[in-house]
Structures are given as structure tokens and as C-alpha cells.
Amino acid sequence: MTAPESFQRARMSRRTLLRGAAAGGVLLGGVALPTTAAHAAPAPRCYTRAEWSARPPRSATQVIGKPDHIVIHHTASANVTDYSLAAAYRVQHWIQDLHMDDNGWIGIGNQLTISRGGYLMEGRSKSLSSINNGQNVLGAQTANHNSHTIGIEHEGLYTTAAVPVALFDMSVLTCAWLCTKYNLDPHAAIVGHRDYNATQCPGNVFYARLPELRDRVAAVLEG
Template sequence: MSRRTLLRGAAAGSVLIGGIAVSTTAAHAAPAPRCYTRTEWSARPPKAATQVIGAPDHIVIHHSASPNVTDYSLAAAYAQSHWIQDLHMDTNGWIDSGQQLTISRGGYLMEGRSKSLSSIRNGQNVLGAQTANQNSHTIGIEHEGIYVSENVPTALFDMSVLTCAWLCTTYGLDPHSAIVGHRDYNSTQCPGDVFYARLPELRDRVAAVLFG
């Protein structure tokens, strides 16, 4: 039985073995962390209808390449979500924020593209614009800041662990194969050399939440 099957079964509390439902402790269902909705941070409406698609098979880790601010407040997290949305809509010409989720340097999880949160809760995804040529099968997490030479704040990294564990539970994903960096798909420095070097740690910590 694959780990993906075990993860999907764990979310429901059992797996099918020989056609019989058997409870399993092989994986734990990670709960959804607090996610601040687009309504809460007063997002602009998208320019066009958001397309709801099937479940992703990879979680793409990004950094926003914005300044590494020391304001870790919720208000700063709201401001970052506005900055990203304005950049993506007004400069990049996209219909909305490109990514589905954002984590601030203070560790606040924010909804990105319209309908992202409801789609995740339904085991689906929305078509984003966060990983060129790979958007149809990936979900993206934008992490506030730039991590080319500076380390990732503890609060941000801890929330990334919880968020990835929740997504792996929801979609039945193995963190060791599902969590990737933006640069694994596209020619970019994202998510920065320092953050990218910590992806093995991120995968291991997510696995510890699910299988520890």
C-alpha cells in the first residue's frame, strides 16, 4: 500500500485492506491552520472568473522577494497580501494573486487567489499563475521575504510546516516527493538559496507531523 493511500485513509480514520476498512495509525490527519481569508484582508476582486481544478500533486515553495521586514504583525501580513496582489494584477497582468496561499514573516497564513481556501477544503485546487507551465497540477505557497542569503524566520518556517502538513493530509501527498521549490520547475532563484537548502528539513518536519 502506498504512503499516498495511507495519507488519504488517515484523513478519514481508516484505509481499505482487502476491501475491509481498517483503522490506521500510520499517518495522522494534520488539522487546518488558521488561514485569514481574502475578505479579512480586503482583497480586490479578480479580473476574471477563477477556475477550480482537481487536486494538485506537488506543493511549490516560493519566496516573494520583498524586503525582509521586522514588522511581524497581522497588519503587516495584510499589507504583504495587498502588495503581492497589486504586483501580480497591475504589473504582471494576471487576473489575481498568482499563488493560492501566502505566509507572512510573522507566521500568518493568508488566502491568496480567489476561491483557494474553499477549494482546498473540498479537496480541489484553483488554477494559479505561480509556477510557469506547471500550474495545472501544483499549489503554491508564497513566503514573505527574500532568502538568498538571509535565513527564514522561525514563525514563518513553523507555519510552513503546519500548512504543508495540512495540504498533504487534504490531498494524500507524501511530503518527501510532493514539496518542491519553484526553481525545481523554472529558471529562477526562488525560493532563495537559504530557503531552498532547508527544504529537506521542511519535508522531514512535515513527515514527522504526519507519521511521527
């Protein structure tokens, strides 16, 4: 689950920084940007806020510059076996209610959500239009690092449970699309929530698969 905005800042792991240095690009804020143009990954189907009937934000969403890291989260919710689009909409409403009503945020904290059935949905207001314009929106998904990151929630709890194939495959496509939009090297830019904050998110199982996620995204970008 995304951390409350009051969490203390955690230092990025040295491993993450070294990963960026080893990527062979130009270092910028710990991220090695590709030195050559990558294959343009297409945008996956993303269900808009209007489609899943989002509540309006309490105040205006701030559009900011492009991020330098993609943060992988899990929702820490039940590992449901209903993989339908209707179930995806339900979890998105659950996240929004939690973030707005319990956490007191202006809206849903993360920019994107992927359901266990592999459906990609828009999170915080203006996220999709901002991504398409090479920008981002200020979220509330990674405490003290929201100004330079974009967050993807993945439905479920992955401390011991396996990650569903459909969810992981959509994460690959989504990260490849974001890396294309923001000209990011996946080996340096894709990180787990725990790399920044004191949290178990995105769970030990999902976190252990981040190297695979980075490699598969890189393969997409190589065409």
C-alpha cells in the first residue's frame, strides 16, 4: 500500500545508483538516460478516470515535469481470483476511497493502477493526459519523492504470493511505454517503493522480480 505522506525519507539503495552507473548512459539524478534512441513502445490500453467513474479531486491536480524514476507498488489488498474488468474498477474505487477518506489526500495517490487481471487504469486526475504530453502529475505515492517519480499500483499482496502473469505482463508494457515517453533507461529508472521509503512494498516476491521486469522492458525497447 502506498505510504502516508508523513513517512520519513529513506536513502536510495547504493545498488540502485550503481545500476544506473553501469547502464552506459548519461547519469542524471541517479538515472542513466539512454545514449541512443530506443524502440518506441506503444501505449497499452488504459481505462480512464471517466470510464471507471472516479470521484473528482478535492483540489486542483498539479502538473509537473517528467519523472526520472518509475516506482513499483503493491496495494497490499486481497489476492482476489476475479480477474474481470468489473473487479478492476472495484479495486480502483477502493484505492481512491482509502486515499481520499482515510489518508485525507486530494485524490488517488498513484498515477496508474494495474489489476490482477492485467487491466491498466488511470489513477490521479490528469495522469493520462500528462503522460501523453511527456509530463507528470504530483502524486502522493512515494513520500518525499513525489516531485520526481511516477507510481504504478499493482493490485494484490506479494510478500509470499506469486505475481499473476497478466498483471506482470501489463507492468512490462506499461513501464516500456513510460520509458519511451520519458526517455528513461529501465535498468536504472524502475525501482521498488522500498528503495525510497521504510516499507515492505511491493512485497518480497514482486521486489525479487524487478530485475526481470527491467530486462523485459529493455527487450521491448530494443524492438
